[in-house]
Structure formats: structure tokens, C-alpha cells
Amino acid sequence: MEETRYSVSLPGLELKNPFMPSSGAFIYGLDHLQDFDLNEMGALVLKTTTVEARRGNPKPWVIGTDSGIMNSVGLANPGMASVANEVLPELATALPDLPVMISVAGETVLEYQTLAKVFDRIDYIKALELNLSCPNVDKGGMEFGVDPETAAEVVAAVREVTDKPLYAKLSPNVTDIKPIAKAVADAGADGLVLINTVVGMSLDLATRQPRLYRGTGGMSGAAIHPIAVRMIWEAASVVDIPIIGVGGVDSIDAALELMLAGASAVQIGTKTAEDKQFIPKLIAALPAALDKYGFDTVRDVTGAVAKFPLPVTTWEATH
Incomplete structure (x- = not known):
């Protein structure tokens, strides 16, 4: 792919711009074909698929909170065979030129x-x-x-059976992301995706019960954005493989902040449910944002965070 001001080249993914939906946001893409021309995006990330079909957790799957949304879908999906034999041929016909990455999850390493x-x-x-x-x-x-050991075990096992690029999507629900990021990189991951949802809980005062069936759920939305920034920055300090950032992106500035911390591309989830046109709006806002912050290309944003701690200011020194 010819490099442009907005393109990003990742293992297996030649992106015309750095924006894509997070896994689950667009399910398998077919339900969103009428929202906008999906070919405008850098790539399409498909819903997490498991070996067997899964019905997911009892509903409600998604609830609103004052800080964002919580979900407890439980990896509901039609299963590997249905996706491979029915969904993907239809998707390939509809979007033959759009780079596609599929998310997978198993209960065992063998899965x-x-x-x-x-x-x-x-x-x-x-x-x-x-x-x-x-x-x-x-x-x-x-x-x-x-x-780190179990994460690396999965990556190494999958690396044995495929030459396709592997992106390990890691959890923010850990004390230190750095050893896990390094372990999966050493095991053969070609890239990281950071972060997934943050575990939270919401209670109903009237019933005195959790609002989600499992009690806890995954928190997403703007409230987790600073956590994503921090964890991307931490991971980028110990690995040389590219990172796809995700977490609370609700503006072009928020997207570029993930890249400034070390991400090469950005996934968007919650905001796409609120605004079906959000990704096209991000793409349209990118040129002016690069101009505003003095970047020649979007690739220049990645990891461009200034060294810190910054010098102490005169005000700080006297207070």
C-alpha cells in the first residue's frame, strides 16, 4: 500500500487510516452495512468467536451507568463453523477489499x-x-x-498452527501489564490490543440486587480512557511490537492521545453504539487534528509523548 498522510501499516493489516471498531462493536459487520460505507475505515474487527455457539449470559447484556456502560454479553456468537461457512463468505462478497481481523476465544489452549x-x-x-x-x-x-505464563502459553500454542499475524488483547484488570505484554510478545504475538473492559459492578437500591446477572460486568466508555492511556504507555515501554489502542475514545483528541501513548491504531466501541456515524466523523476530523498538533503524518503521533517527569516549573518550585 502506498503510504499517505493517514495510512498505517501493521502486521497483516494495511490501513488507509488508523480507525476500526473494537471486537463486538460491529458484530460481524453485516448489520452495519447501511450505516455508512465501511470501506472508509482502516479495518473491520469481528466479534469474538468460539468453537461452539454460545447463547451468552442471561439478559440484560448492557446497562447504563453515570460513568459509562457496563456489559455482560458473555461472548454470545454463532460458533466457528457458522462464522466460517456462512458469515465470512457473505462478508467477503459485501466488503472484499476491507482488511478484516477476527477475534477468537477458547476455554482451553486447544480451543x-x-x-x-x-x-x-x-x-x-x-x-x-x-x-x-x-x-x-x-x-x-x-x-x-x-x-504472563498462561497468556504466553496461548500465544505460543496458536503461533504453532498459523502464520497469520496474532494480536493479543490484554486485560486492564491486573496489577502490572508490563510482564504480560512482554511475555506474549516473546511468545510470538505480532501486536497487542489494549485495553478490554474494566471489571465493575452496579447495584439496584430498590431490589438490593446486582443489575447484571453475573453481578459484575465490563465497564467501558470515557471513564476508562485514562486507564487505557496509562496501560498503553506502560506496555509500549517494554515491547517493540505495535499496539492497537482501545478504551473510551469519544473524540479525535482522545484517539490521538492513545496513539501519543504508544498505539499505532485505534479501536472504538461504546461511542459507535451512541453514534453510528462516529468512525466517519473521526476520519473526517483527522486532517485538521494533525495540523493543529503539528504532525506531518498520523504515524508520527505514535509514541510521541514527551519524556517525563517534566522539568519543575517556577510556580511548582515556590509552592
Whole structure:
């Protein structure tokens, strides 16, 4: 792909711009074909798929809070065979030129390998996002991603069965992201995705019960954005592989802030549910934002955060 001011080249993903939906935001894309021309995006990330179909957790799946939204979908999806044999052929016909990455999750290491083998054979899929961070299931997901050894075990096992680029989606629900980021990079991950939702809880005062079936759920929205910025910055300090940032992006400035911290591209979730035109609006806002902040290309934003602690100001020195 010819480099332009807005393009980003990632393993397996040649992006015309750095913006894409987060896994689950556009499900499998087919329900969003009428929202706008999806080819405007840098890439399409598909909903997390498991070996067998999953009904997900009892509803409600999504609730609003004063700080954002919480979800407890539980990886509901039609299963690997249906996605491979029915969904992807239809999607390839509708969007033949858009780079596509699929998210996968297993309850065991073998299930991750099984998924990778199936999608390895489908040329339309350009990369795999390994969901090591879903907080809303009993087995798999975050169970693998909160420990460096288990996270690396999954990545290494999947690396054995596919040559497709692997992006490890890591959890913010850990004390220190750095050893986990380094472990999956050393195990063969081609990139990271940071962050998934933050575990939270919301209670109903009238019923004295949790508002979600499992009690806890995944918090998303603008409230988690500073957490994403911090964790991307921390991960970028210990790995040389690219990072796709996600977490609370509600403006072009918020997207560029994730990139400033170290992300090469950006996923958007919650805001796309509020505004179906949000990603096209981000794309349209990018040129003026680059001009405003003095960047020649969007690639120049990545990791451009100034060294700190910054020098103490005169005011700080006297107070």
C-alpha cells in the first residue's frame, strides 16, 4: 500500500487510516452495512468467536451507568463453523477489499488452536485477535490473560498452527501489564490490543440486587480512557511490537492521545453504539487534528509523548 498522510501499516493489516471498531462493536459487520460505507475505515474487527455457539449470559447484556456502560454479553456468537461457512463468505462478497481481523476465544489452549487452524485457511481473514481478557465468562478469556505464563502459553500454542499475524488483547484488570505484554510478545504475538473492559459492578437500591446477572460486568466508555492511556504507555515501554489502542475514545483528541501513548491504531466501541456515524466523523476530523498538533503524518503521533517527569516549573518550585 502506498503510504499517505493517514495510512498505517501493521502486521497483516494495511490501513488507509488508523480507525476500526473494537471486537463486538460491529458484530460481524453485516448489520452495519447501511450505516455508512465501511470501506472508509482502516479495518473491520469481528466479534469474538468460539468453537461452539454460545447463547451468552442471561439478559440484560448492557446497562447504563453515570460513568459509562457496563456489559455482560458473555461472548454470545454463532460458533466457528457458522462464522466460517456462512458469515465470512457473505462478508467477503459485501466488503472484499476491507482488511478484516477476527477475534477468537477458547476455554482451553486447544480451543484457541482449533479456532486458529480454521481461520488460518480463510484468506479473507488477515489477522487473529486473541481475546485473553473477556471478564464475563467462567472459563477462558481473562482467565488466560492475567498471568504472563498462561497468556504466553496461548500465544505460543496458536503461533504453532498459523502464520497469520496474532494480536493479543490484554486485560486492564491486573496489577502490572508490563510482564504480560512482554511475555506474549516473546511468545510470538505480532501486536497487542489494549485495553478490554474494566471489571465493575452496579447495584439496584430498590431490589438490593446486582443489575447484571453475573453481578459484575465490563465497564467501558470515557471513564476508562485514562486507564487505557496509562496501560498503553506502560506496555509500549517494554515491547517493540505495535499496539492497537482501545478504551473510551469519544473524540479525535482522545484517539490521538492513545496513539501519543504508544498505539499505532485505534479501536472504538461504546461511542459507535451512541453514534453510528462516529468512525466517519473521526476520519473526517483527522486532517485538521494533525495540523493543529503539528504532525506531518498520523504515524508520527505514535509514541510521541514527551519524556517525563517534566522539568519543575517556577510556580511548582515556590509552592
